Amino acid sequence: MPLTPEQQAEIDELRASARPTLRAVSEGMEKHLYLARPVLDHGFVRAIDYMGDDAAICQAARVSYGRGTKAVSNDEGLIRYLMRHWHSTPFEMCELKLHVKLPVFVARQWIRHRTANVNEYSARYSILDREFYIPEADALAAQSVVNNQGRGEALSGEEASRVLEWLKSDAARSYDHYEEMISTEGQQGLARELARMNLPANIYTQWYWKVDLHNLFHFLRLRADAHAQYEIRVYAETICEMVKDWVPSAYRAFEDYRLGGATLSASAIDCLRRMLNGEEVTQETSGMSKGEWREFQAVIAS
Template identity: 35%
Template sequence: MTVQLVDHNLSDQAVVRAARVSTVGQTHQSPDEAADRETGLINYLMRERHGSPFEHGSLTLYVEAPIFVFREWQRHRIASYNEESARYRELRPAFYLPTVGRNLVQVGKPGSYRFEPGTAEQFSTVDTELVTAYETAYRSYERMLSAGIAREVARAALPVGIYSSMYVTMNPRGLMNFLSLRTHREDAAFVSHPQREIEVCADKAEAIFASLMPATHAAFEANGRVAP
């Protein structure tokens, strides 16, 4: 799965500038002067959940992942999405298979369960059944296209394990909301239990976020990973 930075105008200084305008109006601090004082203010804003200063700026990511990951990601509506369309282009035969180490067995009831590793036999079963299903579905898709069936009809044969691509754009506040729900951290104020595949994508997005806004990311972590 791929998560790549395409464009951004993010900075910790933008958060500080937005916050200070409410008390001192327009400021003309140099970046160095702002950097010297930003950490405490950003931590205060995060702790007290003054969220609007974190809405200034945005980043755009390019994502390649299985469609079932996109369906979970796009439930987060504090973002803008443009996804590859199977109405207008033929999808490539690229499909998801769990990697070794991905827990396979769900133990417990919904709302109170855990995942445990699968056996070698279970991994073999998953690989065999998914590959068989993918090959059968894609052959049906290709036969319909060859018969002149519209792509928007033929795509109904494709499973959610096929890969798609999209651009997603969000501001830092929306990104922190996404990360708080789609990453698992035992020390978080509200521990989330996301599906592993979307967590892999979220971890990659978080690494980008941390590199662009280190003070904001540090405050996010220090305050229980709660979006302001």
């Protein structure tokens, strides 16, 4: 269960306590506020607060006094122009604060994005819950033979069952020892900050993560990509659904120019021009390495 009855009651109370405001409000994001969106087996993402909307991006770009200075169609055109030409500052005027529950190994990958404000649950002061990420059988995969960072074919049969049993038994045993080490009944007990070092990387942690829209888009471009690790990608995809409702015009531009777009090098553009002029271009005549040529071919393939 991602949420306890007490947590759900708190969420229900928060959503029932509406207050008037003079600040910019995104109706799309309002429906997401406080609600926990389940991710993996015990994780979730929920929006705690936000600042700004599509109009705030345009207002910042024009440094105007308020809303209504341009038509909605012009606003969308401006947002697409800003995205297309990598003018990032107006997007930084919007911010989102999330409460995320995630496995520690996903958190360590996530924190590589050093452009957010983070406050994590402290295992120095509190005791971590007995909750571990155990993958579904179809998410157990062998090492890729072509990508050192990726997965290959899924494990099957006896091998998959053996791996799952090891994951479950190792997690349970390490938590049993964790509890015993910090016990205070009849023994002195080890400090929590030391006892936690025995816990595996698939135990769940939680944090508040606040980020501006420009850096959020950068995170989503990398982590919602099909090549991203599954366990972080499902979090990114859940956040995408929120952002799509929060800033729909900005998200459409992001989908078009970042998620669905491609960046071409000067060599690649030169090759494309030569091809359009009827010239037969090969990897040997392209000036690209084999890896670059392979990626270029993937972009232009019909």
